Amino acid sequence: MIEWLTGLQLAVAISAGLLCVILGLAGRKPTDLTMGATALVEVLLLVQFVAAIVAPLLGNTATGSVLEFYTYLVSAILLPVAAGFWALVERGRWSTVILGVACLAVAVMLYRMMQIWTVQGL
């Protein structure tokens, strides 16, 4: 797991999440902006997925459970897709909030993934 990439990803996921939650609570239905922000979170997750496969080959191996890491990663990849699908079906303000909740959940999962990869013995 590349730390600067994960840090960038965390920042994007938190910003996108807050943006969507605030706009959603303000009554906006999903727009290109909120859908785009969620899509960006998803793209970065896919980059992370490739990076997680390549990194161990270059000597950057996980210190914790690899299975747990991938369970988080695969779940996280599913979230923006599910929320985005929901936003396409239901074009209401709560769909925008749900986009935001999904992005924030991805942020929490990324944080856990980083712990699994780098920090042990807590």
Add this chain to the structure above:
Amino acid sequence: MPTRLVNCDNYQAMTQQQTESTAPTRRVTGIGRLLIAVYGLLALAATGRSFVQIAETFSDAPLSYSLSAVAAVVYIVATIALVRRSPGWYRVAWITISFELLGVLLVGTLSLLDPALFQHKTVWSVFGRGYGFVPLVLPLLGMWWLARHPATAPTEPVMRA
């Protein structure tokens, strides 16, 4: 451009209000959608964790890990029950959500009184602290929402007044 946006929002707010007040209860509307989304999220989190626990170290703590699996299944059933708005599923939703509240209170209390009993984490340990106390708050929100939105039979006329 700004005025158009505002008009758009007003229109949207209006139609949404209309939908919320006249929609048959079979369709989940408004904040209920958010509740379902968060339930789905928790179901995913609990399932993921119990999958890892059971696959990797089940023999370490069969009690904790079985409990995790049961909790995961109950969250999944509760999510489905909230989506399906029929009297049968309404009852299922009450049962599963009550079970969750009972579980988080019981396991939460036991994990504080006798930490040795639940050394390995479950979704309900210390009132769901590992999950930002969402497992404690969510059943209460769920019950509040269910109480305010009783399901009517699909065949029943929607408006009787």
